Amino acid sequence: xxxxxxxxxxxxxxxxxxxxxxxxxxxxxxxxxxxxxxxxxxxxxxxxxxxxxxxxxxxxxxxxxxxxxxxxxxxxxxxxxxxxxxxxxxxxxxxxxxxxxxxxxxxxxxxxxxxxxxxxxxxxxxxxxxxxxxxxxxxxxxxxxxxxxxxxxxxxxxxxxxxxxxxxxxxx
Numbered sequence: 501x502x503x504x505x506x507x508x509x510x511x512x513x514x515x516x517x518x519x520x521x522x523x524x525x526x527x528x529x530x531x532x533x534x535x536x537x538x539x540x541x542x543x544x545x546x547x548x549x550x551x552x553x554x555x556x557x558x559x560x561x562x563x564x565x566x567x568x569x570x571x572x573x574x575x576x577x578x579x580x581x582x583x584x585x586x587x588x589x590x591x592x593x594x595x596x597x598x599x600x601x602x603x604x605x606x607x608x609x610x611x612x613x614x615x616x617x618x619x620x621x622x623x624x625x626x627x628x629x630x631x632x633x634x635x636x637x638x639x640x641x642x643x644x645x646x647x648x649x650x651x652x653x654x655x656x657x658x659x660x661x662x663x664x665x666x667x668x669x670x671x672x
Contacts, residue, residue, distance in 0.1 A: 550583040577607050598659045606649050611639040636666040645670040
């Protein structure tokens, strides 16, 4: 029996394979079991790359990463969102994180300003004064006011603390 070389067969010394038919058959059997698994793993890698993943896998990745939404995200923009979402998550809870999330999700440039959201009491045991406005202002450039940005309210609400209000301003 002529064994075609595989990863295990290639690693067994020639003296053993030549003199022990059982060792040669065992090495070949292991190669026959392992090679389809190696091919399957190698073929899976492009499926988990956002740039080349099939649309069904891309939907699953979006859901797993918390970016599920309408099917317009199956475009290049949606693939970019899945590929870059971890960068946006690193900045989650900040003005920069919200601006990055809006850029990835909608392809828009946004300027985000907030009130700082902090206050403290001058004396222990008393409530802090709330003399500042708790509002996040989002200015979206290059978009007319009536241009639909599906799910914008949900995206913003998920990215800011629940006690803050937000205001969106469009600048064409």
